[in-house]
Amino acid sequence: MPAAERRAMILDAARDLFGRQGYHGTTTDQIAKAAGISQPYVVRMFGAKETLFLEVLDATLATLVDAWRGTLDGLPSGADEHERARAIGEQFVDLAATRGLHTMLLQAFVSGAEPAIGRAAREGFLGIYRFLRDEAGIPDEQVQGFLGSGMIFSVMLAIDMPARFDDDEDAAALLRATFGEKCMQVVALARAAA
Amino acid sequence: MPAAERRAMILDAARDLFGRQGYHGTTTDQIAKAAGISQPYVVRMFGAKETLFLEVLDATLATLVDAWRGTLDGLPSGADEHERARAIGEQFVDLAATRGLHTMLLQAFVSGAEPAIGRAAREGFLGIYRFLRDEAGIPDEQVQGFLGSGMIFSVMLAIDMPARFDDDEDAAALLRATFGEKCMQVVALARAAA
DNA sequence: GTCTATACGGCGATAGAC
DNA sequence: GTCTATCGCCGTATAGAC
Secondary structure (H helix, E strand, O other): OHHHHHHHHHHHHHHHHHHHHHHHHHOHHHHHHOOOEEEHHHHHHHHHHHHHHHHHHHHHHHHHHHHHHHHHOOOOOOOOOOHHHHHHHHHHHHHHHHHHHHHHHHHHOOOOHHHHHHHHHHHHHHHHHHHHHHOOOOOOHHHHHHHHHHHHHHHHHHHHHHOOOOOOOHHHHHHHHHHHHHHHHHHHHHHHHH | HHHHHHHHHHHHHHHHHHHHHHHHHOHHHHHHHHHHOOOHHHEEEEEEEEHHHHHHHHHHHHHHHHHHHHHHHHOOOOOOOOHHHHHHHHHHHHHHOOHHHHHHHHHHHHHOHHHHHHHHHHHHHHHHHHHHHOOOOOHHHHHHHHHHOOOOOOHHHHOOOOHHHOOOOHHHHOOOOOOOHHHHHHHHHHHHHO
8 A cells, every 4th residue: 555545544543543542542553453554564654653643633733724714615705704603613513524633633732741742732723723813714802702612512522422412411401501503413413423 | 647638739749740741641650759759659549540530530620619619609699690600710710820720620521531531521521510500500601601711721721822922923812812801811820820 | 565573661550568 | 657679561662574
């Protein structure tokens, strides 16, 4: 198999595993097994586990921003900032289909104790902010609400709250409170991705 | 030293370290050194690293909820839901003085791959929701905004964004966008805690 | 391009003394 | 209540063959 294709497979498997278990909680052997190759080959291909994590982070951010660009391009040119925010907000939720995307970002944000990861995570967050401000044209007053709802969605995925919707009354109430009318849709999407 | 006091010291040291480095990224030896005792004694006292993490999580949630109760008690009895939300929101930021509190919670939320931690994290999140709803009387419509801004604050601490306020224009813009008027105060608090 | 074998360090946990 | 010594496992990384 050509190296480029192999890399993509490894990056996909690694995003899912790093997203669920974090940087230190994931072994290169788990990633290798998920990608169907040997552990030393994973290390050989990326040099070190940390480099792999950083490449996964870059790829994940690129996937997110590319998807948002596509969403904005598909919008009628007269769309105002609320419509744009709503559209990319929905796209963010839909990206749950890309397994591990949201949790991978969250894991990067909490792995700042590794200096290189901390730098990349900070820079990645700033890249998202710049995109919202400069490309999506979201005014600063709306940024907090947008980022906040994205964070809540990501954390809900991380703690697998949507799985408890049917069994736990409070879980259902919380999901309704945080996602409002879109609750059922979000829960369905999250479950399909899990 | 009496066991109870020793426990409290270990729990404090562990909260800080787990908060910065996560469950898998923190060793029982680091915690022992921070608490000034030997590594086997840490394990002996809590049985296992996982038990220690779960106890730290419980203690951290208790600290948060107790602080919030105190805040609500100090409010004039006529305070409406917006005043109550504002008061406990400020208290949440002030709790940055309790080193590692916010990041510890975040770390618990992303460590759900360990079954016992996942359960405790989910239950902890629900406990926070119940407190907001039943004790603080925050209506469901306000819950998303409240939780969202709390998440953003916690993530900003985790990636050490406040430290970049002076040097990075975009970091400053992001912090202003997410914290508004309270930005300077929040940045100062976050830095004092770091 | 991919594997097997393996070195090496580190970590959680146990044993047992004081 | 607290320590030292230590076991055994696991994880990353390297060497080197095919």
